[in-house]
Amino acid sequence: MSTPKPVKVSALCELCHGRKAVMKRPKNLQKLCKECFYHVFETEIHNTIVANSLFAPGDRVAIGASGGKDSTVLASILKTLNERYNYGVELVLLSIDEGIKGYRDDSLATVKRNQVQYDMPLEIVSYKDLYSWTMDEIVSCAGIRSSCTYCGVLRRQALDRGAAKLGINHVVTGHNADDMAETVLMNLLRGDVARLGKSCEISTQSEGSPFKRTKPFKYTYQKEIVLYAHYKKLDYFSTECTYAPEAFRGTARELLKALEAIRPSCIMDIIYSGEQFCVAPKPKRATPKYKNAKKIQNGDNDNEQEINGDGSVSLKKKLESATDGHRCEKCGYLTMNRICKACVLLAGLEASRPKVTIDNNVAVDGAAKLSKTLEQLSF
Amino acid sequence: MTISLKVEFLGGLDVISKKVREHKVKIPFEEGEATMKEAIEWICQNIIAEEKDIEVFIEDETVRPGILVLINDTDWELEDKEDYVLQNGDVLTFTSTLHGG
Numbered sequence: 001m002s003t004p005k006p007v008k009v010s011a012l013c014e015l016c017h018g019r020k021a022v023m024k025r026p027k028n029l030q031k032l033c034k035e036c037f038y039h040v041f042e043t044e045i046h047n048t049i050v051a052n053s054l055f056a057p058g059d060r061v062a063i064g065a066s067g068g069k070d071s072t073v074l075a076s077i078l079k080t081l082n083e084r085y086n087y088g089v090e091l092v093l094l095s096i097d098e099g100i101k102g103y104r105d106d107s108l109a110t111v112k113r114n115q116v117q118y119d120m121p122l123e124i125v126s127y128k129d130l131y132s133w134t135m136d137e138i139v140s141c142a143g144i145r146s147s148c149t150y151c152g153v154l155r156r157q158a159l160d161r162g163a164a165k166l167g168i169n170h171v172v173t174g175h176n177a178d179d180m181a182e183t184v185l186m187n188l189l190r191g192d193v194a195r196l197g198k199s200c201e202i203s204t205q206s207e208g209s210p211f212k213r214t215k216p217f218k219y220t221y222q223k224e225i226v227l228y229a230h231y232k233k234l235d236y237f238s239t240e241c242t243y244a245p246e247a248f249r250g251t252a253r254e255l256l257k258a259l260e261a262i263r264p265s266c267i268m269d270i271i272y273s274g275e276q277f278c279v280a281p282k283p284k285r286a287t288p289k290y291k292n293a294k295k296i297q298n299g300d301n302d303n304e305q306e307i308n309g310d311g312s313v314s315l316k317k318k319l320e321s322a323t324d325g326h327r328c329e330k331c332g333y334l335t336m337n338r339i340c341k342a343c344v345l346l347a348g349l350e351a352s353r354p355k356v357t358i359d360n361n362v363a364v365d366g367a368a369k370l371s372k373t374l375e376q377l378s379f
Numbered sequence: 380m381t382i383s384l385k386v387e388f389l390g391g392l393d394v395i396s397k398k399v400r401e402h403k404v405k406i407p408f409e410e411g412e413a414t415m416k417e418a419i420e421w422i423c424q425n426i427i428a429e430e431k432d433i434e435v436f437i438e439d440e441t442v443r444p445g446i447l448v449l450i451n452d453t454d455w456e457l458e459d460k461e462d463y464v465l466q467n468g469d470v471l472t473f474t475s476t477l478h479g480g
Contacts, residue, residue: 011457020453021453021457022452022453022454022457023453023454023457024454024456024457031457069390178476222476223447223476226390226447226474226476227447227454230389230449230472230474231452238389238390238391238475239391240391240394253445253477254445257443257444257445257477258444260444261444
């Protein structure tokens with residue numbers, strides 16, 4: 001190590017031609033040194049942000065932060081770029097505490113360190129506070145096999161609710177190019193046409209929803225994110241969730257990694273394909289007349305919400321919003337159905353809850369709950 | 380008669396080595412006669428704790444796609460991959476990119 005070896009010309013960085021290359025870009029097989037890699041990596045993300053007008057001066061933006069590599073690099077790089085290019089945005093870390101012992105408690109410790117390292121405010125919202133269930137409780141009640149379904153549905157809402165609490169309507173997430181390509185493959189393989197059309201959008205916002213989600217890492221390879229974190233010695237957490245990893249995504253991921261080993265540009269190609277899919281509009285169904293009638297009956301609240309969301313309201317718009325932009329009757333969250341998926345799942349859980357919590361939960365849930373439980377007793 | 384190496388398992392890959400991230404090892408080869416291929420075989424036999432975990436690390440006789448390999452902090456794709464000739468003091472870093480972000 002002490003005697004520096006002469007560097008072959010072929011081992012030099014292809015951009016600066018001065019330093020030894022340390023990595024090969026999967027996107028174009030270019031060999032780069034550390035400094036040029038940082039520069040190219042950061043500039044590409046800046047270009048993605050600018051080309052898609054993700055930020056405007058004065059925006060307050062919440063970074064969905066898990067403590068993992070993607071969101072840690074995202075926080076670091078957004079701070080860097082915000083300062084370098086004067087985006088003028090205010091960045092906040094937003095974390096979800098699912099309540100998984102031995103996993104989320106450790107990763108939240110990482111986010112708390114990031115809060116200090118990047119000098120950003122941190123907001124943590126927990127499943128326990130929002131839904132009165134931790135993931136550990138849900139798994140002990142519903143079993144381990146459906147854990148990812150519950151967690152996914154609840155997390156989506158939790159991020160929006162956390163953002164609402166902060167008065168922020170823009171959440172950025174660390175989804176990277178590999179994730180995007182995986183999702184395209186998954187939707188293709190299971191024939192999920194409804195999701196296929198939207199799966200590649202860099203910015204998603206449900207109609208009537210005040211919350212915008214964006215993915216600045218849409219075109220960023222996982223390999224480069226991991227290398228950036230490694231070379232910059234970023235503090236991130238890397239343990240798999242204690243509960244069964246998502247089996248189907250795992251299959252798509254292995255396929256993608258095997259493809260990437262043969263031809264790294266395939267990830268970009270799959271995203272590009274995903275972007276080009278045109279999904280034919282659904283044929284109009286003839287039946288929903290009675291549904292509309294029902295909606296108009298109890299639609300007063302909805303109408304007000306629509307005015308707030310869109311600014312302009314026409315009668316036609318209201319009827320259309322029955323499919324997207326409708327609000328859950330139970331919790332008010334945006335949903336395509338009468339009752340949102342989270343409320344449906346939680347109601348299912350509540351039905352089997354007494355077995356688990358009758359001993360210690362009397363004081364929390366109060367008399368109504370207790371009498372409900374007693375009603376079901378038989379002697 | 381040995382080559383001293385530092386072997387690191389990062390990005391959650393330490394699950395295959397009893398949660399130990401850093402291993403300082405001496406492998407029984409003469410400097411100049413062993414390549415990454417030998418090092419990987421030696422790691423499978425001597426560092427990976429359980430046999431069933433070998434397939435987490437290896438696929439088709441090489442490191443599984445999705446695990447990033449660095450030799451002295453340089454992408455092994457720039458260092459002839461399995462044919463790299465090991466030197467005393469080399470640092471081999473294996474980082475899983477497969478874990479959630």
